[in-house]
Amino acid sequence: MKSSAKNIRLTSVDELFSTEESREDAQREKVVEVALSQLQPFQNHPFQVRDDQAMQETADSIREYGVLVPAIARPDPNGGYELIAGHRRHRASQLAGKETMPVIIRELDDDAATIIMVDSNLQRETLLPSERAFAYKMKLEAMKHQGERVDLTCAQVGHKLEGKKSRDILAEQVGQSRNQVQRYIRLTELISELLELVDERKIALNPAYELSFLKKEEQTKLLDAMESEQTTPSLSQAQRLKKFSQEGHLSLDVMRAILSEEKKSEVDRVTLTSDTLRKYFPKSYTPQRMQDTIIKLLEQWQRRQKEQER
Template sequence: MSAFVFSEDLEVEMKDTIKEIPLGELHPFPDHPFGVRDDEAMAQTVESIKEYGVLVPAIARPRENGGYEIIAGHRRKHACEIAGLKTMPVIVRDIDRNTATIVMVDSNLQRENILPSERAKAYKMKLEAIKRQGARTDLTCTQVGHKSNGTKSIQKVADEAGESRTQVQRYIRLNELQPELQHLVDEGKIGMTPAVEISYLKPDEQKMLIETIDSEQATPSFSQAQRMRRLSQEGKLNDDAVLGIMMEQKKPENWDLKLPMEKIRKFFPRSYTPQRMEETIIKLLETWMKKRQRDQQR
């Protein structure tokens, strides 16, 4: 179920404007942060469309230069192309860019297996859209609310995503990483906490780190990232300093444990966010540890 909320009037109006639109007239949302991948989920979507058609219409808005800009439905469009369809059902709504950005982000955050870099860009886009949006009294007010200061805006992003404000801020910091480092975070080779520390390094310092990671085949721990950030703030971070830090052996307590999402997602309801899954796993481990302690005392 989508996280964004429309008023009843808007729902009726949007249902009344469903159109069959040629795929060639549908264009991607500018700077769309979510990748469209030819994975197993896409293959299942293609098979579903071949058998039943597109069950959920996409959402789009008219473009100034003609055609339509997809707000929600990039994966469905790609699946339609693979399935050999020429058109797809689309809800057309003439909404402003800020509202469209918020709807686009909220509709896609319900997907599984979202990469950290995708979530980072999405949170940033939504935050900036909320900040740009003035006080609204129209149909989008129930979803977006009124313009507020940065603290309230980021709290709104966090609440609607089911994340803590701190976690949203951490994700947004990932946008300051060089693409190569973002890719390492997506692959799970660099944890979130060291990635946030690295994001405070200057671009040229990050490039020095990338070269060292390639040469040493090692990624920084949290404490190593902290030291590099501190040296950067002092103006003392150079090639030798980065190499010296990265050549140190990591302590096991600094390692970040990564659990593949595809292996644990099946144990949780689809509505659970990564943060809620983590909290549940911690509680279960605490219960397991207490049981072990009781068994050992018998």
């Protein structure tokens, strides 16, 4: 019988004298100081890093106290590290005159890194529609990839076991309806100029959703029509533009004709987004409870106004 001695692995001296505690400690994640120049932004990062007042306040805090929450990064095959979470802290550290920042280094595949990157940014108080749109799209694609690896013969096997699809799970995680998540993702089909108008609130979300079904060349022509008519499409106009596009009859002249029509008079309304209202209510408040509270406060204000008029 052949000897199997060559397959025997001898325990090293270091291993013999190491404790279980020291071996576990070696496997724990460590916070290390990494040069800012060695940290590269995440590829196709959908969240804007703006040098606004909030950024300046963060820079002032870092200048005085340092970075309190470490960033997360993964090794970059081309050298250095790719930032996963901490892009604003990275920029604020630059503005604060720092050369390094604390970072947790993790070995992550693309899908896991994408999910962490999106989740760490969706907690911001204010997000632009474009940021939310691309973030939802990136995370949904990553979740689908992870589901596909459960069983390569069927992309939905993993989800069927749980009774839910990736889109339903994502909707629950971000606190939106499945349809609303889909409407945001559709915005990624808009050309950048139109999407910028959505971010600037010059085009509302519902009309923007309808316009996302226009071909890219039609969207470009629509910009010209909007410029010449000095207006943006209402919901009903956007729906008609979509219908003409699907029928193959959407020309520049048709666009101008639709946009030149006098918009139907609408009831005056004030729209407050959920992101705006959240700043004034505890996190435990549901949308319905926020609405009830607002109505109650308005009623109290109305009574005081009437008393003052007497």
